[in-house]
Amino acid sequence: xxxxxxxxxxxxxxxxxxxxxxxxxxxxxxxxxxxxxxxxxxxxxxxxxxxxxxxxxxxxxxxxxxxxxxxxxxxxxxxxxxxxxxxxxxxxxxxxxxxxxxxxxxxxxxxxxxxxxxxxxxxxxxxxxxxxxxxxxxxxxxxxxxxxxxxxxxxxxxxxxxxxxxxxxxxxxx
Numbered sequence: 001x002x003x004x005x006x007x008x009x010x011x012x013x014x015x016x017x018x019x020x021x022x023x024x025x026x027x028x029x030x031x032x033x034x035x036x037x038x039x040x041x042x043x044x045x046x047x048x049x050x051x052x053x054x055x056x057x058x059x060x061x062x063x064x065x066x067x068x069x070x071x072x073x074x075x076x077x078x079x080x081x082x083x084x085x086x087x088x089x090x091x092x093x094x095x096x097x098x099x100x101x102x103x104x105x106x107x108x109x110x111x112x113x114x115x116x117x118x119x120x121x122x123x124x125x126x127x128x129x130x131x132x133x134x135x136x137x138x139x140x141x142x143x144x145x146x147x148x149x150x151x152x153x154x155x156x157x158x159x160x161x162x163x164x165x166x167x168x169x170x171x172x173x174x
Contacts (some may be wrong), residue, residue, distance in 0.1 A: 013144075014125075016151055025156030026051075026124070036159055039166035044116045047156075052120050054095040062102045068103055068111075071095045071119040073127060095123060114153055121152035 027035050027042075031053045037043050055072075059080040061067035069076065077089045078098065092098065097119040103112050123171050125148050 005125065014148055014151075019148065020155045020160055022124075023152055023159050024161065026156065027159055037165070038160045039162050039169065042113075042157060044113050045082045048097055048116055048120060052095070052123055054097050054120070054123060055093065056116075057092070057096060057098050058101045058104050059090070059098055060102065061098060065100070065102060067100060069097065069099045069115040069119045071098075071122040073123070096122070113157065117153035117156050118149045119154070121149035125152065148150075 024036065025052060027033060031087060034040075043163055045056065048056055059078075060082070061078075061080060063081055063085055072078070072094055073094045074094050075091065077091050079087050079100075080090055081087055097116060099112060099115055099119075103115060122145065
């Protein structure tokens with residue numbers, strides 16, 4: 001096994017079960033915890049806007065499709081691209097989640113839902129990195145920030161209590 005020099009940004013290792021517990025605490029505070037009681041899809045747009053108090057926007061974030069989404073941890077300028085490929089700088093306020101327009105137009109809803117929740121996880125866990133822009137990039141999955149964001153996103157979309165409930169419901173139906 002090759003060990004790469006992966007940046008950790010001073011973040012401590014966070015065990016998966018701790019991130020699962022964080023997701024459960026977060027979901028208890030959103031719409032009375034209903035997503036933990038009855039198996040159902042989380043309304044990610046409502047979660048982003050009303051629970052995370054984040055703004056949602058869409059832009060072409062890279063020319064090659066390598067950047068799927070980003071979250072602004074502080075007011076910042078972001079380079080976005082027009083359809084003809086020309087770059088321009090746009091200013092975004094703190095707590096903005098940008099999704100690449102191509103994900104919105106051409107990817108499955110599951111891909112965009114996961115990317116939204118991944119960016120919410122950055123807003124939740126990585127505020128101490130204010131001034132940085134957190135990109136959801138296809139090439140940095142081993143970065144500790146990205147691993148944490150992926151784990152929390154998965155736990156928010158499929159929290160353990162909801163999975164158990166769905167499994168129990170399926171068994172009762174057979």
